[in-house]
Amino acid sequence: MNGYLRGIIRQKIVDAQAAPLPEFTFRDTRVPVVKGKAIAVIGMRRSGKTTLLKQIISERLKQGVPREGVLYFSFEDERLAGMKSSDLDIVIEEFYRLHPQLRVHQRVVLFFDEIQVVPDWELFIRRLLDTENAEIFISGSSARLLSREVATSMRGRALEAVVYPFSFREYLRHEKVEPSKPAEEWTTSDRSTIESELRNYLAFGGFPEATGIKGRDRQELLRAYIDVVLLRDVVERYAVTNPAALRWMVRQLLGNAAGSFSINRFHADLKSQGFSVAKDTLHTYLGYLEDSFLLQTLFLATDSERRRMVNPRKIYPVDTGFIPLFDRSGKENTGHALETAVFLELSRRGYAIGYVHTASGHEVDFLARDLTKGDELIQVCTDLTQSTTREREVRALLDAAPEFRNARLRLITLEPPPGVEFPPEIAITLASEWLLLD
Incomplete structure (x- = not known):
């Protein structure tokens, strides 16, 4: 079995290093640079985490790191099912077996995508940080890699790079109309194009895969994103016992983007609809939705912790494209979308x-x-x-x-x-x- 696994790992390394880097839209995501720390790339599904890893690879190559000094290894492979933490050493052994000269003379760059499928992966990463001359990046779906888990598992040995759907600038870059001059130098034509694209961005959002897809196809794609997050990142992960109440909460939250949300009022609404669920459970569900990066909540700005906790929170989805999916007013959502876009930009x-x-x-x-x-x-x-x-x-x-x-x-x-x-x-x-x- 060990020989079979070793052969698969060696072949994956060879194939990854021989594969050309795909074309991608450059992302402005802030990536910390601190020696001795691994970088955990996190964010909602389909927001572009793997693309960011490929972008970092491209940047390291431009900085002079040789191609053989860069390892990208994805653990999302059914042939690796059942892999144990003790098997992770095989990845490093085979990498250096292919390029023995690197171990002594070259600082290497290691990318481990979906490493969280392997139990006790964090012990392996911490040991690499202590023993290898390497820059290390890890990434995974939000179902397996959350902010609080990075902090707990890595014990201060990892920093985060949070990937959002496209910002407005990234959206314009993707559409090949990013302005090259400051606003005061825009022509009338420049300004007209940018303002028209802004309305499209507010209406349709910035998920890379959904950009350019119109009408019903886009709506179904975005709904599928939400469904996968709810099923895999929340219901399955946490063994949610009342998925109907959770879905009702999501409809309420995303249908009231940029609005206030009170657990007490929502609990009363659920009770009137015949749902039997405790307030503490609803608080827990809201935390799950934030952990999955589906939405963020905003507290009252105050020095009083009591006032902060008793006042309603405001709710913002991770992308403006989610807003029309659940809006029940039948009116334009431009105001809510613009406020959401500003909130997300401040977060970035x-x-x-x-x-x-x-x-x-x-x-x-x-x-x-x-x-x-x-x-x-x-x-x-x-x-x-x-x-x-x-x-x-x-x-x-x-x-x-x-x-x-x-x-x-x-x-x-x-x-x-x-x-x-x-x-x-x-x-x-x-x-x-x-x-x-x-």
Whole structure:
């Protein structure tokens, strides 16, 4: 058996090193570079994790690492079923048997995709970090590799690179219309193209495989993504005993994107529908959905932990393309989609985010905090043409400003604002420009 497994592993290594790298759209995902740490590439299914690994391989080759010094090994292979942690050494042995000169003279780059199917894989990775001159990347589906598991299993020996569906810039790059100049140098034609593509992006989302697919086919593809996450990453993984309540929760959450969500109110709704499920179970289910990267929740920005926990959370799907699948209003979702896009972009940029509720009852969409860039209060609005809308958005920002004195004030809008004066302390920014900031 060992000889059979060794032969398969050797052949996979040879084939992977001989295979040309596929064409891909360059991703802007931040990949930490810290010596002595493995990098765990995580994110929702179909968001592009394997593509990011291939991108990193391409970058290392351009930096001068020889092709034989790069190992990409996927454990998602039925021939490797039943592989044990003790068998993982065979991968390294065969790699160095093929290229013995590398072990002493060359720092190598090792990519282990879906290594989580092998029990006790983390012991193997930690030992490689201690004994080999290697840069190590691991990746896997969210069913087997979660943030908290990386932290627990690797005991501080791994850092995360979180892969989202395409950002707006990546979407434009994929469509071959990424602007090469800053916004102030855009021509009228440039601006028209970018703003038209932004509306498409908000409506259809940024999953790489779904880009360019229209109508019913796209909707069915995105629904299939959600179904796989629910079945494999939640129901099967955690042995969920009330999948009907879980699906009801998903419909409620994704159908109310950028809205508030209260477990207490949802529990009462379920009870009225005849579901018997405990509140603690619903809290657990919500955590599962976040772990699977299907959605993220946003807490109230406050120093009081009690206020943070008792106030409703806001819900944002991982992609704006999910919003129309569950919306029941029959209206356009542009406002919710734009707010979701801004939230996801803030997350990509590494901000700590909360929402603000003032003592006067006004709400600001985001308080975004960064140690180097400072704090910013951000309000998102599709159209500022109506005076009542302008006054509401401006009033909320000005009302929150005294509580967060060091925060800059920004109003992000989809449409160019009318020729009226705004308070000078509020920066008015077009979404098409803000989403493309570096």
